[in-house]
Amino acid sequence: MHSSMVPETPIEGGLLGRVQFWFACLFTAGWALVAAGGLVHQFATGVPPCPLCVVQRMCMLLAAAGAAYIVRTALMDGAVSGRDYMTGWGLALTALAAGSFASWRQAVLPGGRADGAAVLGLHPPVWAALLFQASAAAVGIVLALAHATADRAVPAAGPGRYRTAGAAVLWLLVLVTAVSLAAVFLQEGFHWFLADTPRRYEFFHDVRPGGLW
Numbered sequence: 001m002h003s004s005m006v007p008e009t010p011i012e013g014g015l016l017g018r019v020q021f022w023f024a025c026l027f028t029a030g031w032a033l034v035a036a037g038g039l040v041h042q043f044a045t046g047v048p049p050c051p052l053c054v055v056q057r058m059c060m061l062l063a064a065a066g067a068a069y070i071v072r073t074a075l076m077d078g079a080v081s082g083r084d085y086m087t088g089w090g091l092a093l094t095a096l097a098a099g100s101f102a103s104w105r106q107a108v109l110p111g112g113r114a115d116g117a118a119v120l121g122l123h124p125p126v127w128a129a130l131l132f133q134a135s136a137a138a139v140g141i142v143l144a145l146a147h148a149t150a151d152r153a154v155p156a157a158g159p160g161r162y163r164t165a166g167a168a169v170l171w172l173l174v175l176v177t178a179v180s181l182a183a184v185f186l187q188e189g190f191h192w193f194l195a196d197t198p199r200r201y202e203f204f205h206d207v208r209p210g211g212l213w
Helices: 015-045 051-077 082-108 124-144 161-188 202-207
Strands: none
Touching: 015 051, 015 082, 015 124, 015 161, 051 082, 051 124, 051 161, 082 124
């Protein structure tokens, strides 16, 4: 006897499923672009980010990866099950909670609020904390409605704007993640930990003659 509660074929006419697909796309692209903005600022100023900034950036990308899991599932299957929603948004919520704590920790550290110029009266760690918390609230609402959006047909498995948009945000996330990992490696070099107050990219210092040994 088949005991699964998930229907074998997606329910047609899934307006709510399509809405959740677009939300997952925007969520993925939004956090990827926020992380990309941090990279642009990093390379433009030539100042490597502090360890807490790196942690927050990784949390942003992990949160985006949770939403990207949902997008990829829709592209592969043409629908997203309740289990897939819980997996993707659960990963996102975990990353958002960690990022919120890291940004709050930086904001309350002595001098933490001065890490970057204030924007509309708030410094970057405070803005990051607000964005993490607002995103967590949005994900919570989406999860509360997941029972109504699960297993709804999403026209993303075949050619069309859904598939184009989904593939675009996935590749954007892959690109930003790859650049972020490369930037962290260049900053850390062949050391176990990032410097508390980074002033240079340790990799280039390590590979120069006599730099590491």
